[in-house]
Each structure stands twice: as C-alpha cells, then as structure tokens.
Amino acid sequence: MAIKQQKFDPIEDATFQVANKNRGWSQKAREGALKRLSTMGMPSRRDEYWKYTNPTELLTEKLSVSPVVGLEDANIFSELDALKIVFCDGVFNPDLSDDLAAENIIISRLEENGDLHWAKNYYGLLEEKAQRPVSRSLAALNTAIASDGALIHVKGKVEKPIQILGIRNNTAEAILHHVIKVEKDCSITLLESGPFAKRLNSVMEVFLDEGASLEHIRAQGRDHDRLAVTHVFADIKENAKFKSFTLSANGMLTRNECVLTLSGDECAAHVAGASVGDGKSFHHDDTVFITHDAVACESRQVFKKVLRNGATGVFQGKILVKEGAQKTDGYQISQSLLLDEDSQFLAKPELEIYADDVACSHGSTSGAIDEEALFYLCSRGISKNDAADMLTLAFLAEAVEEIENDKIADIIVEKISAWLSRRRN
Amino acid sequence: MASFESIEVKDGVDQETVDAVREVGGAYKYGWETDIEMEYAPKGLNTDIVKLISDKNEEPEWMTEWRLKAFNRWEKIKEPKWSMVQYPEIDFQDQYYYARPKSMAEKPKSLDEVDPKLLATYDKLGIPLKEQMLLAGVETADNGEQGERKVAVDAVFDSVSVGTTFQKELKSAGVIFCSISEAIKEHPELVKKYLGSVVPVTDNYYATLNSAVFSDGSFVYVPPGVRCPMELSTYFRINAENTGQFERTLIIADKGSYVSYLEGCTAPKRDTAQLHAAVVEIVVEEDAEVKYSTVQNWFPGDEDGNGGIYNFVTKRADCRGDRSKVMWTQVETGSAVTWKYPSCILRGDDSQGEFYSIAITNNHQQADTGTKMVHLGKNTKSRIVSKGISAGFAQNTYRGLVSMHPKAKDSRNYTQCDSLLIGDKCGAHTVPYIEVKNNSSRVEHEATTSKVDDDQLFYCRQRGMDEEEAVALVVNGFCKDVLQALPMEFAMEAQQLVAISLEGSVG
Numbered sequence: 001m002a003i004k005q006q007k008f009d010p011i012e013d014a015t016f017q018v019a020n021k022n023r024g025w026s027q028k029a030r031e032g033a034l035k036r037l038s039t040m041g042m043p044s045r046r047d048e049y050w051k052y053t054n055p056t057e058l059l060t061e062k063l064s065v066s067p068v069v070g071l072e073d074a075n076i077f078s079e080l081d082a083l084k085i086v087f088c089d090g091v092f093n094p095d096l097s098d099d100l101a102a103e104n105i106i107i108s109r110l111e112e113n114g115d116l117h118w119a120k121n122y123y124g125l126l127e128e129k130a131q132r133p134v135s136r137s138l139a140a141l142n143t144a145i146a147s148d149g150a151l152i153h154v155k156g157k158v159e160k161p162i163q164i165l166g167i168r169n170n171t172a173e174a175i176l177h178h179v180i181k182v183e184k185d186c187s188i189t190l191l192e193s194g195p196f197a198k199r200l201n202s203v204m205e206v207f208l209d210e211g212a213s214l215e216h217i218r219a220q221g222r223d224h225d226r227l228a229v230t231h232v233f234a235d236i237k238e239n240a241k242f243k244s245f246t247l248s249a250n251g252m253l254t255r256n257e258c259v260l261t262l263s264g265d266e267c268a269a270h271v272a273g274a275s276v277g278d279g280k281s282f283h284h285d286d287t288v289f290i291t292h293d294a295v296a297c298e299s300r301q302v303f304k305k306v307l308r309n310g311a312t313g314v315f316q317g318k319i320l321v322k323e324g325a326q327k328t329d330g331y332q333i334s335q336s337l338l339l340d341e342d343s344q345f346l347a348k349p350e351l352e353i354y355a356d357d358v359a360c361s362h363g364s365t366s367g368a369i370d371e372e373a374l375f376y377l378c379s380r381g382i383s384k385n386d387a388a389d390m391l392t393l394a395f396l397a398e399a400v401e402e403i404e405n406d407k408i409a410d411i412i413v414e415k416i417s418a419w420l421s422r423r424r425n
Numbered sequence: 426m427a428s429f430e431s432i433e434v435k436d437g438v439d440q441e442t443v444d445a446v447r448e449v450g451g452a453y454k455y456g457w458e459t460d461i462e463m464e465y466a467p468k469g470l471n472t473d474i475v476k477l478i479s480d481k482n483e484e485p486e487w488m489t490e491w492r493l494k495a496f497n498r499w500e501k502i503k504e505p506k507w508s509m510v511q512y513p514e515i516d517f518q519d520q521y522y523y524a525r526p527k528s529m530a531e532k533p534k535s536l537d538e539v540d541p542k543l544l545a546t547y548d549k550l551g552i553p554l555k556e557q558m559l560l561a562g563v564e565t566a567d568n569g570e571q572g573e574r575k576v577a578v579d580a581v582f583d584s585v586s587v588g589t590t591f592q593k594e595l596k597s598a599g600v601i602f603c604s605i606s607e608a609i610k611e612h613p614e615l616v617k618k619y620l621g622s623v624v625p626v627t628d629n630y631y632a633t634l635n636s637a638v639f640s641d642g643s644f645v646y647v648p649p650g651v652r653c654p655m656e657l658s659t660y661f662r663i664n665a666e667n668t669g670q671f672e673r674t675l676i677i678a679d680k681g682s683y684v685s686y687l688e689g690c691t692a693p694k695r696d697t698a699q700l701h702a703a704v705v706e707i708v709v710e711e712d713a714e715v716k717y718s719t720v721q722n723w724f725p726g727d728e729d730g731n732g733g734i735y736n737f738v739t740k741r742a743d744c745r746g747d748r749s750k751v752m753w754t755q756v757e758t759g760s761a762v763t764w765k766y767p768s769c770i771l772r773g774d775d776s777q778g779e780f781y782s783i784a785i786t787n788n789h790q791q792a793d794t795g796t797k798m799v800h801l802g803k804n805t806k807s808r809i810v811s812k813g814i815s816a817g818f819a820q821n822t823y824r825g826l827v828s829m830h831p832k833a834k835d836s837r838n839y840t841q842c843d844s845l846l847i848g849d850k851c852g853a854h855t856v857p858y859i860e861v862k863n864n865s866s867r868v869e870h871e872a873t874t875s876k877v878d879d880d881q882l883f884y885c886r887q888r889g890m891d892e893e894e895a896v897a898l899v900v901n902g903f904c905k906d907v908l909q910a911l912p913m914e915f916a917m918e919a920q921q922l923v924a925i926s927l928e929g930s931v932g
Binding site for chain 2: 048323324326336338339340341342343344345346347348349350351352353354355356357362363364365366367368
C-alpha cells in the first residue's frame with residue numbers, strides 16, 4: 001500500500017516539538033511564539049515583505065547532511081583574543097568553548113533546564129513586538145523551537161570581545177536564539193562567525209539599558225551552500241549605542257533582518273553591511289526596520305553590495321519616525337556595484353514619517369565600476385585587476401568604516417581582498 | 426482654516442510656503458453645483474447597467490462585449506489594500522454609474538446648441554467653450570500669429586462629453602480630437618487597435634471597473650509628422666450627487682508627431698464621498714512626443730475629512746517607438762484620497778520618460794502617488810522629480826518603481842523625491858522600488874539636497890552664496906521650469922506653488 005506523501009509543514013513540526021519537550025523557563029515563551037506562528041502562517045513569495053526573496057528554500061523539509069566545516073575555517077577572528085562560545089551542529093560545545101566564567105559578565109546557554117533564569121522575561125520579547133506591522137514568521141518559529149543559544153548578561157566593563165562561533169559536523173540545520181542584556185553604562189563587543197549549519201535560523205535579541213553600548217561584528221563566509229535567515233532585534237534606551245556590521249560572502253540564500261527600536265532619547269543605532277557575491281546561486285537580502293520612538297535619536301544604515309556572475313542583491317530598509325520623535329536624524333544608503341551584465345540589485349528604501357522636525361535622507365544607487373576612475377588608475381601604472389580591486393574596496397569602505405575597532409576592520413578588509421583576488425579575471 | 430492657524434511652524438519653513446499651502450488647500454473655489462435636470466441610470470452595478478451605458482453611447486457590439494468581459498473579471502477580483510490610505514469600505518452598489526444632463530439626451534450638433542446652463546458652468550470654472558469667446562478672451566484680437574495659444578477643450582460633465590472646441594481647425598491639420606464615445610462610432614479601427622493595449626482590462630481593480638463602466642472621455646489621434654497646432658485639453662466636472670465618474674482617455678501620437686495635453690477637474694462640495702476611477706492610455710510611436718499635464722483639483726473634503734472625491738486613477742504611457750518621449754506633469758491638490766501612478770513603459774530604444782509631480786495634502790487628505798518607469802529598450806532615460814507637501818492631518822506618500830530590465834543597456838534614471846511636513850499631526854512617506862537587472866545602467870535615487878548638480882552649486886558658491894541658498898536657487902529654479910512648462914491656463918493655479926521652498930524638507 002502506497003503511503004501518501006505528506007508535504008512538510010513547519011508549523012505542524014514546531015507544534016509537535018513544543019508539545020513533546022518541556023524547555024523549563026522558556027517553555028511559556030515558546031508556547032506563545034507557536035500561537036503567534038499559527039495565526040501568522042509561513043511566508044510565501046506572494047507576501048510584499050518577501051517580494052524579492054523566495055522563502056521556499058527556508059521552509060522545506062529536512063536537508064541532507066552537508067560537508068564538515070571545521071573550527072579553523074569558521075573562525076576568521078582567530079588572531080583576536082576573544083572569549084569563545086562554540087556551537088557545534090546547533091548545540092553548545094563546552095570542550096571547544098573557553099571557560100565562560102569572566103568578570104562582569106554572566107554567560108549561560110539557552111538549553112539549560114530549571115525554572116528560573118534572568119532571561120525568562122526577555123526571551124522572545126522583542127521578537128513578539130516585531131511582529132507588527134509585518135509578520136516575521138521565521139523569527140517566531142525560532143523562538144518556538146530554538147535548540148540552543150547564548151544568554152549574555154553584561155554587568156560591567158568586559159575586557160575581551162565575546163565571540164559566538166558556529167561549526168558544523170553532521171547536521172544540516174541549526175536554530176539558535178541568543179539574548180543579550182547590557183546593563184546601564186556597560187559595554188560589550190560581540191563577534192559572530194562560522195557556518196553553524198547548512199541551514200541556519202538565528203535570532204539575537206539585544207537589550208541596551210541607558211548609556212549601554214554594543215558593537216556587533218558578524219562574518220558570514222566560506223560556506224557556499226549556506227541558507228540562512230537571521231534576525232537581530234534590539235531595544236535601545238536613552239543615550240545607548242547600538243552598532244552592527246555584517247560581512248557576507250558566498251552562500252546561496254542569506255536573509256539578514258535587523259529590527260531596531262530607538263526607545264530612549266538621544267540614543268544611536270548604526271547598522272552596516274558589506275556583501276560580496278559571485279554566481280547565479282548567490283542571493284543576499286538585507287532587510288532593516290528602524291523605529292524612532294524617542295526624541296533626538298540618530299540612526300544610520302549603510303549597505304553595500306558587490307555582485308558578479310549573475311548574483312542577486314536585495315535591500316529593503318525602512319525608517320519609521322513615530323509621532324513625537326522630533327529631532328530625529330535618520331540616514332540610509334544602499335548601493336550596489338554590478339561587476340557584469342547579469343547581476344541584479346533590487347531595493348526598496350522606505351521612509352515613513354509622522355514628525356515634522358526631522359532630517360531623514362535615503363539614497364540608493366546602482367551601477368558598474370566607473371570606467372574613468374579605472375582608466376585614471378591604469379594610467380598611473382596600476383594593473384587593471386589591482387585597479388578594479390582598489391575601486392571595489394573603496395566602494396565597500398563606507399560600510400567597513402562603521403566598525404570602530406581598527407583591528408577588526410583590518411581583518412574584514414583582508415577577507416574582502418582575498419575574496420576579490422581569488423576571482424581575478 | 427482654524428487648524429492651520431493654530432499649528433506651530435518649525436524653524437526653517439518660511440511663512441511664504443505656509444501661506445502658499447494655505448492658499449491652495451484653503452477655501453475650495455469650485456464647490457458650487459449646477460442646478461440642472463439630470464437623467465440617471467438606476468443605482469448599482471450589474472450587467473444591465475453595463476449594457477445600458479453601452480446602449481446610451483450607441484456603441485457597436487464589440488464594445489459592449491469588451492465591457493462585459495471587463496465586468497465579469499471585476500466581479501471576481503478584490504479591491505487592493507496595499508496603498509497607505511484609509512477610507513471606509515466603498516459600496517459599489519450604492520451609487521450611480523451614469524448621469525447626464527437631460528438636455529444632452531440628443532447630442533447637440535455644435536456648441537451653439539448646447540444648453541446655456543452647461544456653457545455657463547464652464548464659463549464660471551474659467552473654461553470658455555465658445556470659440557469666439559476664447560479668441561476674444563485669450564488672444565489679442567488682431568494677432569492671428571499667436572495661434573498656438575489656442576486651446577481646444579473637450580468638456581466632460583458627469584458621464585457625457587458636452588462638446589469639443591476647435592474640431593474643424595484640428596481636422597484640417599489631420600488631428601482627431603473628440604469624445605471617446607464619438608471615436609468608438611467614427612474611428613472604430615483606431616479604438617479597436619489601441620484601447621486596452623496600454624492598460625489592459627485585467628490591469629488592476631479600478632482599471633477593470635473603468636473598462637466596464639466608462640461613460641465618456643477624450644480621444645486624440647495625431648497623425649505621423651504632425652505637430653498638433655494647439656494645446657488639447659479635457660475638463661472634467663462632476664456635478665451629480667452619489668455618482669461616480671469613470672472617464673477614459675486614449676491618446677495616440679503617431680510617428681514623429683507632437684501633442685501637449687492638459688487635464689483639469691473639479692467637483693462640488695458634498696459631505697458624502699464620490700468615486701472617480703479614470704484610465705488614461707497614451708501610445709507614443711517612433712520619434713513622437715507627448716506632454717501630459719494635470720492640475721487635479723477635485724473637492725478634497727471639508728476640514729473634518731467629510732466628503733471629497735476618491736481618486737483612483739490608472740495612467741500609463743507606452744513609448745513604443747524608438748526615440749519617443751513622454752512627460753507627465755501633475756499638480757495634485759484636490760481629492761480626499763488619491764491613488765495614482767502615471768507610468769512610462771520605455772519600450773523603444775532611446776525613449777525618454779519624465780515625471781514631475783507636486784502633491785499637496787491638507788486637513789484629512791490622503792495621497793499615495795508616484796510613478797513607474799519601466800526601462801525595456803536600450804539607452805532609455807527617465808527622470809522623476811516629486812515633491813510632497815503634507816499639512817494638517819494629511820498623509821502623503823510617494824510610491825514609485827524604477828525597473829531596468831536586462832536588455833535595457835546603458836539606461837539612466839534619476840529620482841529625487843522630497844517631502845515637507847507642516848505641523849506635527851501629518852505624515853510623509855516614501856516607498857520607492859528600485860530593480861536593476863543589468864550593469865551598464867545607472868540608477869540614482871536621491872532625497873538629499875546635497876546631490877544637486879555640483880557644477881551649478883559650485884558656480885553659485887563662487888558668486889558668494891552660502892550652500893543652502895545655492896541649493897534653494899538651483900532646486901527652485903528647476904521647479905519653476907517645471908511649473909512654467911505648464912500651459913498658461915494651468916500656470917495661474919500652479920504658480921502659487923512656486924513659493925514653496927525646500928527648506929526643512931525631509932527625504
């Protein structure tokens with residue numbers, strides 16, 4: 001008798017997982033997320049919010065096991081002295097990680113049982129808030145069934161950068177959910193890199209108290225078969241400062257969403273991204289939603305994409321200035337450098353403004369390398385390849401310059417240069 | 426306008442701007458109605474009404490079939506909800522789809538036979554229909570050389586065209602300018618060939634509705650190589666209550682021709698909202714050029730947001746031939762709700778599309794407007810300049826698409842959209858879509874004033890102006906050009922807007 005092939009239903013799967021495993025303190029939040037998810041449904045190409053990126057591949061049934069990517073390849077920040085938190089196949093690995101005990105900071109993992117945890121009141125909170133005005137079902141799915149994650153509570157000055165590192169061994173899928181809370185006037189540098197899994201669904205919720213600051217630097221690279229959807233949610237209080245930079249190279253489908261709320265006066269949020277893509281299978285999507293809900297806040301979005309051989313780059317960015325959020329300074333730029341005829345750039349840079357004393361600007365451009373600039377450099381004795389690389393790096397510079405730490409910026413530039421030199425004509 | 430007096434204007438917005446907006450958005454001058462005996466089709470919408478409209482216009486069978494097909498489709502589709510406007514559900518069965526003055530039951534053969542009440546209506550609106558009046562009023566009597574100042578008008582009153590001026594003179598130039606109902610009868614081959622070829626019946630909810638029930642509108646055909654000897658214009662007037670106006674305009678500019686077309690519209694003050702769903706189709710053949718200017722001044726509703734026109738319009742130009750050119754200029758001041766995206770399909774190589782828009786919303790007005798530039802041909806160019814001004818409780822959205830197809834090599838787009846908010850209860854939004862699918866094209870979307878032509882800025886700075894002054898001069902100079910490009914009849918109204926400065930504007 002033939003068994004009827006049932007289509008994989010991620011919601012059904014999540015319902016089963018939530019019902020069959022008690023996750024202690026996070027269970028209630030997970031049930032709530034599942035409920036949201038059931039009403040929202042899964043995204044489809046027909047949704048305006050997924051106009052330029054097809055979510056189908058993020059929703060299909062379990063994938064086959066992918067090739068191993070080891071720790072060395074995953075850790076592009078290896079020359080930095082950082083405190084490593086390593087996830088292998090989507091689960092915390094204590095053997096590969098450093099000792100998590102450090103001054104002024106409490107690090108624990110999501111997959112810890114028990115009924116009490118400081119993160120209980122925070123887990124899933126920003127994800128839930130971010131479901132309006134558009135649903136972000138994949139983030140709700142993450143809250144419901146996340147397998148592990150880092151919970152970081154910063155209570156003072158942290159000397160070393162904290163590094164979340166992912167490697168993959170024998171599983172195709174990882175669902176990670178991190179919660180970071182930075183107390184008043186404290187600060188942290190957070191590094192994130194590694195392939196984690198062939199298909200990654202990652203959520204990071206960041207709570208910045210008054211005067212707190214966080215610098216987040218992320219690298220997505222080397223894993224050419226990557227399917228990733230990531231969400232960074234942040235709530236930024238008075239005088240706090242949030243910075244996030246992402247370098248994306250390669251991969252098949254990457255959707256990085258960043259949802260920030262500036263809820264305290266005079267706070268700042270900067271998000272930047274540099275992505276380099278090669279080949280028809282490369283599809284990279286940056287989706288940013290910044291809400292100004294307080295007076296005299298500053299936000300900055302800088303996204304640069306270098307695309308070649310039929311690669312696709314997407315940018316959807318929105319600045320929402322709520323009524324009363326006067327003296328807002330919002331800036332947004334999205335640019336693409338198309339290195340050949342087949343690549344494409346699709347952008348939707350939006351502004352929604354309900355306050356009259358604001359300065360918001362957005363710009364978006366797309367085009368090829370400037371022939372005149374190329375000619376100028378060549379006439380100075382620089383080879384065409386070097387000149388093209390130089391101009392490409394210069395194009396990406398505005399995004400890379402958002403990184404405050406010079407050492408880290410150098411590493412990023414080095415990686416981009418290497419990527420370019422591997423693709424010389 | 427109490428709401429206006431009480432608001433605090435922030436630094437940087439000059440008083441002139443505020444006054445200009447107040448003037449434009451202030452007392453609605455065209456709010457009176459004409460007391461005239463009307464004839465209505467029964468309320469509601471069904472196949473019988475569609476047939477009745479077709480019947481009233483004495484249409485051939487193929488046209489009736491065309492309408493019915495549209496109606497069948499319309500019944501199956503849903504009203505779009507994606508725009509940033511909010512209004513109560515429209516009851517499509519609670520209004521009239523056809524209304525005409527009784528005196529128009531038998532079509533007058535010339536303007537002399539038209540009901541004087543109707544003529545008086547247009548006079549009062551400042552649109553004299555009698556040619557001798559036009560000649561006397563607009564021209565100096567003895568100067569025949571200034572013939573290009575003449576404007577031929579097709580006057581549409583509710584569902585019917587009242588009359589079209591200067592038809593004889595246009596005919597001698599080979600230009601066909603008449604109401605669309607007449608064109609269906611007189612020039613079926615042209616109508617059959619072009620109607621629905623730019624905006625297909627299936628295009629969108631309101632275009633489909635229009636296809637089913639359009640009652641009248643204008644038809645223009647300019648033959649190859651002809652430069653239309655005068656401006657053509659259509660003046661739309663809604664007079665009847667609870668009546669929707671659905672007009673259809675079809676403009677064909679054959680190879681190497683040129684035509685400038687203007688559109689104006691007003692409606693009486695009423696406290697219930699009225700629907701206006703028009704379709705404008707423009708076909709531009711090789712080397713032809715069309716200029717289409719609109720001053721949209723439908724009744725915007727009162728200060729509390731009661732009444733007004735719901736303006737859901739589909740306008741599109743198809744630049745089919747190489748080197749063809751189309752230019753949309755719009756000044757949007759009226760309507761309670763506007764939903765309008767005059768678009769250009771740049772199919773021919775080297776074709777050009779331009780879109781200049783000033784949208785002003787006040788009180789409870791809502792506008793969601795912009796353009797689409799679809800680049801299909803090589804070396805095509807488009808330019809978008811949009812200025813949105815929002816005051817009171819109004820919401821003003823720019824929504825636009827620039828699409829460079831893979832084959833549109835070496836194409837170019839420049840977009841600039843600025844918005845200005847006056848008061849802290851209104852909103853201004855920008856929703857641009859940018860799709861670039863080849864690398865030899867350049868697309869720039871700018872909303873910052875710093876990106877005004879650097880050479881011009883440098884020149885001004887060199888003469889001792891500070892940067893802000895220089896920017897204002899350059900941008901205002903450009904804006905003035907646009908407004909002055911408007912034909913004289915509209916220029917008066919639009920000139921008031923020139924005073925609006927860019928200071929304090931947001932992207």
